[in-house]
Amino acid sequence: MIIIGAHISIAKGFKVAAETAHEIGSNTFQYFPRNPRGGAIKDLDDEDVKIFYELVDTYQLKDILCHAPYTYNFSSAKEEVRKFAREAMREDLERLEKLPVSLYNFHPGSHTGIGVEMGTQYIIDIINEVLTDDISSTLLLETMAGKGTEIGRSFEELARIIEGINKKDAIGVCMDTCHIYSSGYDIINRLEDVLDHFDKIIGLDRLRGIHLNDSMKGFNENKDRHAGIGEGLIGLEKTLDFIDHPRLRHLPFYLETPHDEKGHEKEIALIKKKLIERGSMIG
Numbered sequence: 001m002i003i004i005g006a007h008i009s010i011a012k013g014f015k016v017a018a019e020t021a022h023e024i025g026s027n028t029f030q031y032f033p034r035n036p037r038g039g040a041i042k043d044l045d046d047e048d049v050k051i052f053y054e055l056v057d058t059y060q061l062k063d064i065l066c067h068a069p070y071t072y073n074f075s076s077a078k079e080e081v082r083k084f085a086r087e088a089m090r091e092d093l094e095r096l097e098k099l100p101v102s103l104y105n106f107h108p109g110s111h112t113g114i115g116v117e118m119g120t121q122y123i124i125d126i127i128n129e130v131l132t133d134d135i136s137s138t139l140l141l142e143t144m145a146g147k148g149t150e151i152g153r154s155f156e157e158l159a160r161i162i163e164g165i166n167k168k169d170a171i172g173v174c175m176d177t178c179h180i181y182s183s184g185y186d187i188i189n190r191l192e193d194v195l196d197h198f199d200k201i202i203g204l205d206r207l208r209g210i211h212l213n214d215s216m217k218g219f220n221e222n223k224d225r226h227a228g229i230g231e232g233l234i235g236l237e238k239t240l241d242f243i244d245h246p247r248l249r250h251l252p253f254y255l256e257t258p259h260d261e262k263g264h265e266k267e268i269a270l271i272k273k274k275l276i277e278r279g280s281m282i283g
Contacts, residue, residue: 006264014052024265030065068106075109075119124164172208
């Protein structure tokens with residue numbers, strides 16, 4: 001069975017988020033631990049957490065993903081920006097130890113003019129500092145579209161980060177379909193070659209999740225503009241090819257498309273319907 005869900009708010013608590021995930025036909029979801037633009041994090045409600053654990057079991061929710069807010073920039077030239085990112089990530093990871101969540105996704109950051117090499121070293125230093133033995137989560141580096149001074153636009157850039165991490169077993173990758181298409185990986189015509197290249201440079205064993213998005217922008221344009229499934233330049237059929245690929249179909253898929261919960265419900269239903277029509281093993 002496909003593991004698929006969408007980005008869901010936890011503003012009303014984890015209980016409501018889990019119920020929403022189930023109501024829209026999903027068996028996983030991702031969420032921001034705090035306002036996506038940064039800021040303070042709310043204290044956990046013990047009763048809400050208790051019910052959340054029960055609902056995860058009842059609804060058989062798998063691979064729930066915590067997505068770091070976009071304001072975290074681990075490779076910034078400004079020390080105070082890196083300090084905020086480091087402290088906030090550490091706080092997020094400590095919080096996950098109290099939740100049925102073990103995957104933490106983050107954007108590597110933008111080097112803001114200091115260069116990829118120095119920016120990469122800042123990322124490595126921060127991860128090595130926050131990823132101590134008391135943290136059991138797996139950190140997922142996200143593949144980026146490559147706009148501006150983003151780090152992570154290529155598999156090689158992600159591999160350089162992983163190479164510098166002390167606890168390599170705790171590091172994985174989340175592949176964003178919109179991002180890699182826009183960064184120049186031809187998942188429409190050469191998906192097998194893209195996966196072979198990823199396997200050679202990083203290793204498919206490190207691929208732990210997929211952000212499932214169509215793209216409003218064209219191939220190799222380095223633009224991060226998500227579209228609804230089947231509403232962009234990747235298209236529905238090629239998206240289904242991606243989901244149903246033998247090397248990928250076991251992974252969790254998270255929708256980050258520009259739709260509300262009802263829209264995500266329709267997308268999930270469409271994907272399942274089309275996979276069943278194909279005779280897919282995960283339909």
